[in-house]
Amino acid sequence: MPNLKDLKNRIESVKSTRKITKAMQMVAAAKLRRAQDAAEAGRPYAERMSAVMGGLAASVGNSDGAPRLLAGTGSDQTHLLVVLTAERGLCGGFNSTIVRLVRSRIADLQAHGKTVKLLTVGKKGREQLRRDYADLMVGHVDLSDVKRVGYANAAEIAGDILARFDAGEFDVASIYFNTFQSVISQIPTETQIIPAKFDAPEADDASTLYDYEPSEEAILEDLLPRGVATQIFSALLENGASEQGARMSAMDNATRNAGEMIDKLTIEFNRSRQAVITNELIEIISGAEAL
Amino acid sequence: MADMMQFDLVSPEKRLASFEASSVQIPGADGDLTAMPGHSPVITTLRPGVVRVQSADGDKSYVVTSGFVEVTAGSVSVIAERAHAGDEVRKDDLSDLLEEARAKAASAEADQKDGAEKFVADLVQLLEDMD
Numbered sequence: 001m002p003n004l005k006d007l008k009n010r011i012e013s014v015k016s017t018r019k020i021t022k023a024m025q026m027v028a029a030a031k032l033r034r035a036q037d038a039a040e041a042g043r044p045y046a047e048r049m050s051a052v053m054g055g056l057a058a059s060v061g062n063s064d065g066a067p068r069l070l071a072g073t074g075s076d077q078t079h080l081l082v083v084l085t086a087e088r089g090l091c092g093g094f095n096s097t098i099v100r101l102v103r104s105r106i107a108d109l110q111a112h113g114k115t116v117k118l119l120t121v122g123k124k125g126r127e128q129l130r131r132d133y134a135d136l137m138v139g140h141v142d143l144s145d146v147k148r149v150g151y152a153n154a155a156e157i158a159g160d161i162l163a164r165f166d167a168g169e170f171d172v173a174s175i176y177f178n179t180f181q182s183v184i185s186q187i188p189t190e191t192q193i194i195p196a197k198f199d200a201p202e203a204d205d206a207s208t209l210y211d212y213e214p215s216e217e218a219i220l221e222d223l224l225p226r227g228v229a230t231q232i233f234s235a236l237l238e239n240g241a242s243e244q245g246a247r248m249s250a251m252d253n254a255t256r257n258a259g260e261m262i263d264k265l266t267i268e269f270n271r272s273r274q275a276v277i278t279n280e281l282i283e284i285i286s287g288a289e290a291l
Numbered sequence: 292m293a294d295m296m297q298f299d300l301v302s303p304e305k306r307l308a309s310f311e312a313s314s315v316q317i318p319g320a321d322g323d324l325t326a327m328p329g330h331s332p333v334i335t336t337l338r339p340g341v342v343r344v345q346s347a348d349g350d351k352s353y354v355v356t357s358g359f360v361e362v363t364a365g366s367v368s369v370i371a372e373r374a375h376a377g378d379e380v381r382k383d384d385l386s387d388l389l390e391e392a393r394a395k396a397a398s399a400e401a402d403q404k405d406g407a408e409k410f411v412a413d414l415v416q417l418l419e420d421m422d
Contacts, residue, residue, distance in 0.1 A: 041305040048301060048370045052334060052361060151303040151372070210361075213321055213335040222336050223359065226372065233303055 004276070007269040011262060018258035024090065025251035032183070032244035038148075039180065039237040046234045053227050054198035055210070056220045067217075069162075069224040072195035073171045078115040080138070080170035081105065082161065082193075084177040084235055085125030086243045087144040092250030094178060094186065094243055095124040101188040102176050106133065117170055121157060121236075138169070149240055154233030161232075162225055165194055177235040178242035184249050186242035193231050196224055296328040297366040298344055300353055302374045307353065308344075315367045316343040317360050326362045333362045339413040341377065341420070342369055352377030354417070356388060357410075382418060389414045 057070055083102050085095045102118075102125075109116050118133060120126040121141040130137065141157055143149065161173060173194040178186040212219055298312035316325045318340025324333075337360060342353045358371035373388070392414055396407035 038304070042303055044299070044306050045301045045303045045370060048361070048368060052359070052370070056334075154303075210332045210334045213319060213333060219334060219336055219359065226358075230303060 004269065004272055007265060007272065011265045011269060014258050014261050014265065018255055018262065021251045021254040021258060025248055025255060028244045028248040028251060032241060032248055035237070035241040035244050036180070039234070039241050042234055042237050046230050049223070049227060049230050050198060053196070053220070053223055056212075056216055056223070057196065057198050060216050060220055067221050067224055069165070069194060069228070070196050070220065073168075075171050076114070078117065078170040078172070079109055080117045080119060080161070080164065080173040080194075082119045082157075082173060082175040082232075083121065083125045083129065084175065084239045085120070085122035085128075086239075087123050087142075089124055090250065091243055091247035092253075094246035094250075095122075095128065097186070097188045098176055098178060099125055099128045101190065102129065103132075105176075105190065106136070119161070138164070149233075149236045151229070151233050154236055155229045158225065158229035158232050161194070162228060175232060175235050177239040178246075180238050180241040180245055183245040186246055189238075191231065191235065193228050196227055294328060295347075296326075296364075298346070299366070299368045300342070300355075300371065300374055301368070302371050307374055307376065308351070310346055310348070312344045312346040312367070314345045315369075316341075317362075317367075317369070318342065318355070319360070326367050329364050330362050330367075332364070333360075335360055335362075337369070337371065339410065339417045341417070354385070356385075356414070385414065385418055389418070 060070070081102055083098060085098055089095070106116050106118075116133075116136050117138045118129060118136045119139045119141070120129060120137065121143065123142070123144060126137070126140050139160065141160070143153060146153055164170060165173070172192065174190050174192045176188065176190055179189045181187055295311040295313055298308065298310055298315055299306070300308040314325055314327045316323060317335070318338050320336040320338050323340075324335070326333075337355055337358045339356045340354075342355055344351045344353070353369075353371075354375045354377055355369065355371040356373045358369065358374075361368045361370065389411065392407065392411045396404065396411050399407040
């Protein structure tokens with residue numbers, strides 16, 4: 001039977017763990033609200049952008065002069081996987097679910113004889129993927145110093161990717177991140193960013209015929225790189241909200257588990273204390289009887 | 292014909308403005324244009340400049356640096372990569388951007404040089420106009 005002193009120490013240590021997880025949960029909750037607001041605020045821009053580009057792409061897309069960002073390089077031999085994860089751990093399965101999706105995708109692509117390259121954003125994803133795929137990594141973006149992810153960060157990542165595309169390093173790029181569904185559910189998602197894909201414009205949009213100034217091609221040429229940045233930006237925002245949501249529920253669980261553990265240990269502590277008292281009483285009584 | 296139309300100004304990070312306007316002056320890539328209700332649908336890219344909006348609550352101006360505009364008969368949507376309300380923009384914000392643009396223009400490939408230099412020239416013009 002563990003002695004009383006040890007039990008007491010354990011209870012104290014679990015109690016302070018519970019305090020920490022509780023604090024982390026509350027911080028995550030506050031950050032989650034901010035992240036959700038940011039994701040909400042960015043939505044109108046992204047929607048407009050893809051609506052206009054979708055319209056343009058539909059009219060220009062099939063002509064021979066379509067930009068490479070839209071038409072692709074004509075091959076799909078080399079794939080660049082852009083993996084967005086968190087900079088910090090303690091957020092449940094958040095990072096692992098993305099990494100699992102990426103792993104299965106890599107295995108799939110390699111089985112089909114494709115070349116895979118990895119660009120990681122966020123420290124945790126790099127750590128997990130480095131073990132098996134260190135030779136596939138072509139770059140890493142560190143956002144650990146960034147307090148609030150802004151459009152400038154996304155533009156930087158997009159610039160990096162576009163430069164690689166222009167240099168012919170890959171044919172197809174996809175981005176992997178967690179879509180925020182709710183605090184308890186984040187869905188790992190794959191989106192292809194190069195060549196750009198758009199949902200077909202809705203039928204009622206097609207009735208508006210726009211004049212384009214300068215030409216359709218010139219606007220599309222101008223917009224496509226921005227479109228890449230916009231997609232990355234919304235993915236970053238989604239990912240940010242998901243991370244905080246995942247951390248919040250993970251810390252909520254941890255706090256609850258710590259509470260249960262404290263209850264269990266307290267019962268054990270009381271039992272041992274009573275046992276000690278009973279023992280002492282028996283000794284005293286038998287001592288008295290012996291006289 | 293309605294005498295008001297919907298004006299929206301969105302940047303990647305937030306929706307900066309959304310209200311009814313009677314006319315909007317836009318710095319288009321190929322020259323300024325003023326959109327009034329009933330304007331034929333146009334999509335144009337922006338050059339750095341000032342968007343001026345007339346509305347029932349008075350005139351407002353916004354400094355935009357790049358992006359595009361979608362004009363329809365009943366609405367004007369400015370989708371700007373960087374935008375500031377006219378009265379809170381500071382020249383420092385823009386001079387950083389100017390530095391960046393100059394560096395880009397200096398290192399740009401031949402086929403993009405014209406565009407990059409035009410961007411710098413437009414920014415310089417914008418800064419002068421603000422004095």
